[in-house]
Amino acid sequence: MKFMTVSLPEEILREEGAGNFSKAKNMIKQRLKDDLPAMMKERLRYELERIDRILKCYGISEEEARKKMFDSITEFSESEYRRLNEIGALDCILIEGKRVYETRFFENLIFLNPEYRKRIKEDEEGKKAKEYLHKRLNELISGDRPKKYRVIAEIRLKPKIEDGKEVRCWLPFPKEEFPIISVKMLSCSHEEYRVSPNETPQRTIYMEDTPREDLEFSVRFEYTIQEQITRVDPEKVLSSEKYEFLKENPPHIIFTPYIRELTSEIVGKEKNPYLKAKRIYDWITMNVRYSYMHPYSLYENIPQFCASNLRGDCGVQALLFITMCRIAGVPARWQSGWYANPIRPGPHDWAVFYVHPYGWLPADLSFGGARRDIQEYREFYFGNLDAFRMIANSQYMGEILPRKKYWRSDPYDNQIGELETESENIYIDLFKHEINIISFEEIE
Secondary structure, eight states: OGGGGSOOOHHHHHHHHTTOHHHHHHHHHHHTTSOOOHHHHHHHHHHHHHHHHHHHHOOEEHHHHHHHHHHHSTTOOHHHHHHHHHTTOSOEEEETTEEEEOTTHHHHHHHHOGGGGGGSOOOHHHHHHHHHHHHHHHHHHTTOOOOEEEEEEEEEEEEOOOSOSOEEEEEEOOOOOTTEEEEEEEEESSSSOEEOOTTSSBOEEEEEEOOOTTOOEEEEEEEEEEOBOOOOOGGGOBOOOOGGGGSOBTTTBOOOHHHHHHHHHHHTTOOOHHHHHHHHHHHHHHHOEEOOOOOGGGOSOHHHHHHHHSEEOHHHHHHHHHHHHHHTTOOEEEEEEEEOOSSSOEEEEEEEEEEBTTEEEEEOHHHHHTTTTSHHHHHHTBTOBOSOEEEEESSTTOOOSSOOSSOOSSSSOOSSOEEEESSOEEOGGGEEEEEEEEEEEEOO
């Protein structure tokens, strides 16, 4: 996806910004008839796909958006609605002259404007999941020893595909990578399958089938995970020479002038690698607000977006941390899979950074930032990690095996699976996924 570093022609950007997407697509198709540099041609080809994905993100009419807000927020007024639109607090765009709203505009309003949380119905399941996590955090912070757990989990994927001779499916599968050990597959929906090697950057289980109404792909597996607690003495930290994890990796891990300057401002004259990473972690967790994002395939530079808008989800914050650490000379990389809380599991991303002689240490920016009001919780997620994790990916933009023929729905990460037929990619709007934690048992 390095071609995403190529800027689109000004006239195409102008039409997209005005919501004239049909005209923009026609202009792209006309441009593609010219003799263009290879990267520009690839960028324009992908822009046709990207526009279709953008349109899928904005599927709520203004009438539906108004109803959602008046139905969900107590004592909500017309003047509030006008004010929120005026200040740009509601994620909406023009599409062919009509204002439409992003599918999760309401959730983002609540994330970014905490005063509204008191005026909506409380999420009971989310509250219980948070209490379950915080109980264990309190025990660890109070000095309880780290424990091991045996986890049984599964993922199910149900596509809505009517045509095609073959459906190919890649589901995430856990890697044996600290703090996960002893991975076992327990069952699979298909007799024939292929689990990629553990060293594959994004580990999957691959299956094939033919389209039918009741088609489902699923896998159930077991793994053991260790709570990760590290006590670092900064005076014992030495510089590292893991140069692979100090490089740029376009299109997202790029050392732009703004992020370079921001990193320099945050790190200052600090020389210690561990303390450099800590300054970066502190700045992100105290200044960046959590929000839902569009699919990552729609962004040209995710860390730049985060640093400019001061908002983003777990992966966006992790990518900014990784980029800034590398600029500061601290090796850092990606780690992702699931937040495997038995009450409410779901996809999740975080980062790891390297300090010698302690090795790779975790940094969960979104979990720390969401708990900025409780200092002990925020501090915990720098260098430590709870056991509610399933790791499937250790490299951003890593390959899956066998390679897909068509564009991936998420070309950078794999948490819920990928699908394609012999003729096209099956985008995320045409399948449903379900993640379940069957058991979570303490063993040590």
